[in-house]
Amino acid sequence: MQITNFLKHHYRHFNAAALIDAAEGYNKHLAEGGKMMITLAGAMSTAEMGIQLAELIRQDKVQIISCTGANLEEDIFNLVAHDFYERVPNYRDLTPADEQALLERHMNRVTDTCIPEEEAMRRLEHSVLKFWEKADKAGEQYFPHEFFYQILKSGELEQYYQIDPKNSWMLAAAEKNLPIICPGWEDSTLGNIFAGHVISGDIKNVHTVRTGIEYMIYLADWYTQQATDESKVGFFQIGGGIAGDFPICVVPMLHQDLGRTSVPLWGYFCQISDSTTSYGSYSGAVPNEKITWGKLGQDTPKFIIESDATIVAPLIFAIVLGQ
Numbered sequence: 001m002q003i004t005n006f007l008k009h010h011y012r013h014f015n016a017a018a019l020i021d022a023a024e025g026y027n028k029h030l031a032e033g034g035k036m037m038i039t040l041a042g043a044m045s046t047a048e049m050g051i052q053l054a055e056l057i058r059q060d061k062v063q064i065i066s067c068t069g070a071n072l073e074e075d076i077f078n079l080v081a082h083d084f085y086e087r088v089p090n091y092r093d094l095t096p097a098d099e100q101a102l103l104e105r106h107m108n109r110v111t112d113t114c115i116p117e118e119e120a121m122r123r124l125e126h127s128v129l130k131f132w133e134k135a136d137k138a139g140e141q142y143f144p145h146e147f148f149y150q151i152l153k154s155g156e157l158e159q160y161y162q163i164d165p166k167n168s169w170m171l172a173a174a175e176k177n178l179p180i181i182c183p184g185w186e187d188s189t190l191g192n193i194f195a196g197h198v199i200s201g202d203i204k205n206v207h208t209v210r211t212g213i214e215y216m217i218y219l220a221d222w223y224t225q226q227a228t229d230e231s232k233v234g235f236f237q238i239g240g241g242i243a244g245d246f247p248i249c250v251v252p253m254l255h256q257d258l259g260r261t262s263v264p265l266w267g268y269f270c271q272i273s274d275s276t277t278s279y280g281s282y283s284g285a286v287p288n289e290k291i292t293w294g295k296l297g298q299d300t301p302k303f304i305i306e307s308d309a310t311i312v313a314p315l316i317f318a319i320v321l322g323q
Contacts, residue, residue, distance in 0.1 A: 069188025232267025
């Protein structure tokens, strides 16, 4: 409890106090029998959020995840190619010529971290293509995360592991067969690679990988079954964008488009964001705005922490994990 005790003693005001309130609200929600969705925007997997997220999954402190395609694949990139990554602490000083030099070395930069194309992306492509082609020939269709689960469970990537497997959130999720929502998967490295293989004819049916609309149908079924007045589902949003906007809309869809008005609203909401409030941006919208869209209720516990998610989320998770 050293981290928790330190935070509760020193984090007393402003965004620091909001962090404590959100963490305590998370624990209260779970203690009252609630479930939690965590949404991952940006490149949280490249920031190695998996170190704590994997433990949250193992301890059943998260029941479903919504994430970008980048987060889905980048956790596995890190798993199999960690030793080939390069950190560029002076990234703000890079010139266009410096960036070109990274390109020529096939080092793809995410802020201060460069992902190696050959050891990460092409290595995973080599494996996933076999699973895509097998499903395609059999006339089968799977979600993006299901293909990754198949690969991880097959063990064929184990020879390449370069981090402690317990720090991979995708491995932890695969072991529990955790529900994952990945809206806009097409906007990812593997999404581009899949499109290329469809164009080249390696994959005959573009729907071998299931779509975002099917993800919403999947989420609607899951939410209808899981969300009850006795066990509401909370929403812990890291960053903004589609990873958060897509799944939170399942509630108004159920209510307004399907007439399932007995399904409860989200039972907890927290967003970590550094987006300016608001200028029309979804990421900058304060929680109360979501009341007008039928996503949250006026009594839903709501928290917003305006700070860097790579700093804030690990601290909240530490409190939730009792560290």
